[in-house]
Amino acid sequence: MGTVLSYRLASLEETIAQLSREDCQIMAGGTDLMVQHKSPMGAPARFDKPVMFIDHLKELKQIDQVNQDLHIGACCTYTEILEHPLIPNIFKVAIKQIAAPAIRNRGTLGGNICNASPAGDTLPLLYIFNAQIRLRSSKGERVVGIQDFILGPRRVDRLREEILTEIILPEMLADRIVFEKVANRRADAIAKISFAGSMRLEGGRVGEARFAFGAVGPTIVRSLDIEQKLKGEAFPLDPKVVDGVVAYFDRIITPIDDHRSTAAYRKTVALRLLRHFLETM
Amino acid sequence: MISNGKSKTVIELHVNGDSHEVMVRSGDTLLDILREQLGLSGAKRSCENGDCGACTVLADGKPIHSCLSLAIESCDQSLMTIEGLMGSPIQQAFVDNWAIQCGFCTPGFILNCHALATEHPNASDEVIEEWMCSNLCRCTGYQEIKEAVQSVVRASGNA
Numbered sequence: 493m494g495t496v497l498s499y500r501l502a503s504l505e506e507t508i509a510q511l512s513r514e515d516c517q518i519m520a521g522g523t524d525l526m527v528q529h530k531s532p533m534g535a536p537a538r539f540d541k542p543v544m545f546i547d548h549l550k551e552l553k554q555i556d557q558v559n560q561d562l563h564i565g566a567c568c569t570y571t572e573i574l575e576h577p578l579i580p581n582i583f584k585v586a587i588k589q590i591a592a593p594a595i596r597n598r599g600t601l602g603g604n605i606c607n608a609s610p611a612g613d614t615l616p617l618l619y620i621f622n623a624q625i626r627l628r629s630s631k632g633e634r635v636v637g638i639q640d641f642i643l644g645p646r647r648v649d650r651l652r653e654e655i656l657t658e659i660i661l662p663e664m665l666a667d668r669i670v671f672e673k674v675a676n677r678r679a680d681a682i683a684k685i686s687f688a689g690s691m692r693l694e695g696g697r698v699g700e701a702r703f704a705f706g707a708v709g710p711t712i713v714r715s716l717d718i719e720q721k722l723k724g725e726a727f728p729l730d731p732k733v734v735d736g737v738v739a740y741f742d743r744i745i746t747p748i749d750d751h752r753s754t755a756a757y758r759k760t761v762a763l764r765l766l767r768h769f770l771e772t773m
Numbered sequence: 774m775i776s777n778g779k780s781k782t783v784i785e786l787h788v789n790g791d792s793h794e795v796m797v798r799s800g801d802t803l804l805d806i807l808r809e810q811l812g813l814s815g816a817k818r819s820c821e822n823g824d825c826g827a828c829t830v831l832a833d834g835k836p837i838h839s840c841l842s843l844a845i846e847s848c849d850q851s852l853m854t855i856e857g858l859m860g861s862p863i864q865q866a867f868v869d870n871w872a873i874q875c876g877f878c879t880p881g882f883i884l885n886c887h888a889l890a891t892e893h894p895n896a897s898d899e900v901i902e903e904w905m906c907s908n909l910c911r912c913t914g915y916q917e918i919k920e921a922v923q924s925v926v927r928a929s930g931n932a
Contacts, residue, residue, distance in 0.1 A: 498799040498845055499775055519843075526802075526841040527822055534809065534818070536800025537843065543799060545846055571835070594836040594885065594907035595823055679906030680824050 497542035504551040504628075507544060508655060512630035515652045516544035520552075520567050520603035523595050547600055552657060555579070560663040566602025566656045573601060580661070582669040586617055586688075589671075592679045602656045605638070608648050609682075611707040615642070616688035617671055619712045620702040624660040629653040635660070644710045666690035666700075668773055672765050676752070683707045684753035685762045689769040691727075698725045703769060708747040708762050715744065727773070734770045738763050784848045788813065789857030797844045804828045804839035807854060815855035815880040826908030829881035830854050834892070836885045836907060855880035863887045863925050870921035874912035882908045886922045896926050 499516065501507045510516070517539050519525055529537045546552060552567035555576050562578055570587045573579050574596065590596060590613045604614050605625065615638075623638045627650060641649050650656065669690040675681035686706035692699040701722045704714040718740055725733055747758035781796040788811060795810050807813045807830065819827035821840045828840040831853040858864060863886050866872070873879050882905075889896060889904045896904075901922050910918065 497775070498843070500845060500848075501775075519846075522843070522846075523823055523838075523841050526843075529800075530802075530821055530840075531800070532821075534805050536798045536805075537802065538800060543843070545843075548846075548849070588903070591823070592826075592906040593904050594826060594829060594838055595841075597832075597835040597837050598841065 498545065499542060500545040500548065504546075504549050504655070504657070507546060507549065508628060508630050508653075511544065511655065512653045515541055517541040518544045518546055518606070518655065520547045520606070521569065521598045521600040522547075522603070523591070523599040524603070524607050524609070546655065547598075547603075552602070552655075554658075562661040562663075564601055564659045564661065566605075566658055567600045570596035570599050570601070580621075580664075580669075582671055582688075583614070583617060586613060586671045586673070589613065589673045589675075589678070595680070601659055605641070605659065606648055606650060606656055608642050608644070608646050608711075610645050610710055610712075611683045611686065613673065613683060613686060613706070615712045616686050616704040616706045618659070618661075619704040619714050620669075620688050620690050621661050621664050624662070625656055626658045626660060627651075627654040628657045629655070633657075639712070639714065642711050664690060664702075666692045670769060674761055674765075682752060685747075685758050685765065687762065687765040687769070689766075691769075691773065693727055693773075696727060698722050698727050698729070701770075703766065705741075705745060705762050705766075708745040708758050713741070713745050715740070729770055734767060737770060738767050741766055782845070784845060786811070786844070786847060786852060787850070788852045789854060795844070799843070799845060801844045802840055803830070803842040803844045803847050803852075806844040807839060807852075813854045813856050817877055817880065819877070824909065825878070826881040826885065827878055829884050829908065831884055831888055834888060836888050853884065855884055858883060858887055861887060862928065863890060863921070866921040866925045867918070870917050870924060872914060872917040872921040874910070874914045878908055878910045878912075882910065882918055886918070886925070889922065890925045894926065896922075898923070901926070 547567040552565045554565045556563045574587050604612050618638050624635050625641045626635050672687040673683050674685040675683050689703035691701050704712050747755045749755045783794055786793050807816050816830055816839050817827035819825045823838045823841045828838055829836050830839045832850040885907050
């Protein structure tokens with residue numbers, strides 16, 4: 493039956509101790525989890541594991557700068573992130589396109605990451621920032637890059653006794669950072685395609701270019717090889733270079749048809765977003 | 774707080790200034806407990822997906838969708854439902870501006886707009902429109918709702 497235990501413990505310490513004893517469904521906001529586990533018309537939501545609430549834990553709600561890195565507690569809500577002075581503006585641009593304020597009052601950054609939706613709105617930016625994920629369990633701590641943490645749709649490299657405690661954002665120097673989300677309407681929409689890109693120029697040449705696509709494959713698509721090849725190219729880029737990059741992504745992105753969009757539409761728009769990003773400054 | 778799945782757990786909910794002891798199952802949503810156990814039927818059950826905002830309540834002053842919240846999560850929050858807002862300026866503004874058609878979305882909209890006017894007493898049209906994204910009105914009476922909010926924001930901004 494669907495009725496299970498739930499825990500809402502007073503501290504991170506106790507929460508981690510309990511997770512070392514029992515496999516739980518961690519809930520950090522739950523704005524998508526509840527949609528996945530709801531029952532119709534007033535019956536209780538169904539979970540096959542005990543539910544562990546973590547979004548009330550103060551230890552997971554800090555935002556601090558440590559040297560050049562920004563440390564964001566996993567259970568900061570989107571609203572809290574949006575209102576915080578240390579958060580890079582481009583993240584605020586992206587968060588304002590997530591759902592609507594009432595959802596942003598509950599949804600958390602850590603929840604968005606562990607939910608690992610191919611269309612997760614914060615993910616393309618986290619990828620190009622080379623975000624690091626800090627995980628903690630009763631055995632200790634480890635830090636892993638976001639591109640290694642997210643394994644596939646709804647699958648992340650988190651052991652069952654681990655909690656994602658914070659997201660570390662290294663400083664990124666760029667002359668231009670963009671985030672684009674293509675969806676059916678402005679609010680409360682899941683992305684058909686999302687795109688994040690950053691470009692830093694050095695004396696008329698590309699110093700560093702980073703870009704990533706969301707919702708066009710099982711996970712976020714980014715190519716460090718192509719980014720490396722762009723380094724040192726004269727800017728504005730030669731049309732042949734742009735064509736080459738677009739042709740490469742034409743081969744590696746593999747969008748699907750679903751009720752939100754078609755594979756053909758997703759691919760066409762994703763490649764146009766890429767071309768626009770490469771051609772403009 | 775540990776809730777045992779085999780039986781219901783007693784929790785205390787703070788709603789509209791009153792404390793209530795209620796028996797809940799782990800999976801009970803806040804919406805269901807408010808409606809079925811506390812008799813506060815102002816929060817409406819509609820999409821149950823977090824899209825429409827008909828179930829909006831305020832938790833510590835912030836609008837949330839009660840269909841996506843489990844009751845157990847709300848035990849240390851101060852909750853407000855439309856029943857706690859009786860006679861408020863925003864409610865009167867909805868009446869004065871004809872911002873009600875079928876009325877089903879109205880409690881959610883009023884609570885959301887009350888929180889908006891409280892948090893942003895000088896809200897710009899842009900901020901008002903952004904906040905209104907949390908709720909849907911199937912009768913599409915958005916313009917009147919916006920005018921109701923503007924009238925309250927203008928009044929508090931001048932005060």
